[in-house]
Amino acid sequence: MSLLVIALSVAAACCAGFGFVLQQDAARHAPPSDFLSPRLLLDLMRVPSWLAGIGLMICGMVLGALALGRGEVSVVEPLLATNLLFALALARYFTGQRLGRQGWGGLWLLAGGVTTFLLAGQPRGGDAVTEPLRHWLVIGLVVGVALALTAFARHPRTPWAPTLLGLAGGLLYGLQDALTRVCVLRLEAGGWAALFTGWQPYALVVLGVSSLILVQSAFEAGPLRMSLPALTAAQPLAGIVCGIGFLGDQVRTDTGALAWQAAGLAAIVAGIVLLGLHPAMPVGKEKHGATAADRLMLDGRHESG
Numbered sequence: 001m002s003l004l005v006i007a008l009s010v011a012a013a014c015c016a017g018f019g020f021v022l023q024q025d026a027a028r029h030a031p032p033s034d035f036l037s038p039r040l041l042l043d044l045m046r047v048p049s050w051l052a053g054i055g056l057m058i059c060g061m062v063l064g065a066l067a068l069g070r071g072e073v074s075v076v077e078p079l080l081a082t083n084l085l086f087a088l089a090l091a092r093y094f095t096g097q098r099l100g101r102q103g104w105g106g107l108w109l110l111a112g113g114v115t116t117f118l119l120a121g122q123p124r125g126g127d128a129v130t131e132p133l134r135h136w137l138v139i140g141l142v143v144g145v146a147l148a149l150t151a152f153a154r155h156p157r158t159p160w161a162p163t164l165l166g167l168a169g170g171l172l173y174g175l176q177d178a179l180t181r182v183c184v185l186r187l188e189a190g191g192w193a194a195l196f197t198g199w200q201p202y203a204l205v206v207l208g209v210s211s212l213i214l215v216q217s218a219f220e221a222g223p224l225r226m227s228l229p230a231l232t233a234a235q236p237l238a239g240i241v242c243g244i245g246f247l248g249d250q251v252r253t254d255t256g257a258l259a260w261q262a263a264g265l266a267a268i269v270a271g272i273v274l275l276g277l278h279p280a281m282p283v284g285k286e287k288h289g290a291t292a293a294d295r296l297m298l299d300g301r302h303e304s305g
Helices: 003-027 039-044 048-070 073-080 083-095 100-121 132-153 161-196 200-221 224-246 255-276 292-304
Strands: none
Touching: 003 039, 003 048, 003 073, 003 083, 003 200, 003 224, 039 200, 048 073, 048 161, 073 100, 073 161, 073 224, 083 100, 083 224, 083 255, 100 255, 132 161, 132 200, 132 224, 161 200, 161 224, 200 224, 224 255
């Protein structure tokens, strides 16, 4: 397990965590009519704090791509889940809340779960699966579940729209990470011609736009504590499924190792939930950290539309 891969993954998680907080801080004031619409992105482009959050997210994606180019998805994805730690750190700065037992408990569960999964599973690379049917079964499963969650979230009576959309966006992020690794491997094997003659880079563009709309709609629909834990938990799970499903990642499969891997993943999810429900996470309509000018821009855009 390369120290460089670990450093790049944690740096990517840091950028993503900070970026998510800034994005949600702006998105929760977007017009309700923008929900699950591409117009939401057009409105948010006028908000400086959102653009800063997107800039951080892009930095995180670049660092994540570098990590995925040098390490297995099953290694990188659990490390990317630590983005919630950095999101909590920034949210704590805005709110002044202390970590307390809940915060420290979630922190140790998340960190311990990542460590346990990596040590027990010892993920390593293998030969990528070339059978197209297996590729499309795994991809279809991830995309299908994401579409089903989005359909449920559109129901006007559901109070769980932020959570459902966070789950859907996280699943697409995990699939996006797996396809990023495929693109890196194609680029290294055959150059730019091999990369752009495959379907993967074009699928990445579609996934990127779709997941961005889902995540920003989740941020708009409710507090960060409802959406970010779901997003953060779904991304590594989807990435690991794709890594093992069609990228050839291998983990130990003896009974003891599988039990510890399951325990590690359970600890990761439990830590994510505890941290996401921490009082430091922004909870509602009051604004933390963004300017009044940001809100006026969105309101003016809504009135002019």
